[in-house]
Amino acid sequence: MHEVEYVISPGEGVFYGPKIDLHMTDVLGRSWQMGTIQLDYQMPAQFGLTYMGADNQEHTPVVIHRALLGSLERFIGILIEHYAGAFPFWLAPVQIRIIPVGEGHRAAAHDLAERLEYRVDVDERDETVGKRIRDSEVEKIPVTIVYGDKESDDSLAVRERGGEQFTKSLNDLRSYLATL
Secondary structure (H helix, E strand, C coil): CCCCCCCCCCCCCCCCCCEEEEEEECCCCCEEEEEEEEEECHHHHHCCCCEECCCCCEECCCEEEEECCCCHHHHHHHHHHHHCCCCCCCCCCCCEEEEECCHHHHHHHHHHHHHCCCCEEECCCCCCHHHHHHHHHHCCCCEEEEECCCCECCEEEEEECCCCEEEECHHHHHHHHCCC
16 A cells, blocks of 8 residues: 555534545645545434434434535636646547648548547638648647648648647557547
8 A cells, every 4th residue: 555645634624524635736836625525424413314223223324525626617727727728638628620721622621520539620711721730739739630632541641739740541540549
């Protein structure tokens, strides 16, 4: 078993019974209470709750309160700050952006988007390809695929956030994405 650091905090406003809190430190060094689990001896007694035990006697139950993430909003805020919006692939709201080079490539780009089993969008804006690639970087999209005359299921132009570029077949791309 691993040794886990802990702190006993006498005088805290714990009204029901013993509790365990999980505190996380954000990228700015601030500590936030996230998850908590607490035993509640008070409320069951105040409500007159009982159960019949194995000894055939009435007993007052103990209620376990838990909040796995603390406040969901706080948890999401800490994630956004921690990653500075550059979420890992598995967490990114848009995992892949496909940029069709021209209007004639839009249908193929949408077809590819449907065949990829990820959160994909297609950027059809009437902007230059360079501007759309830059926007994808600024929006911190993990993977961008540029789709033009040279691209097919056998040769996709892939760009990772941060600038690394490579060419992969659709099957190789699927295998690669599964590792992210």
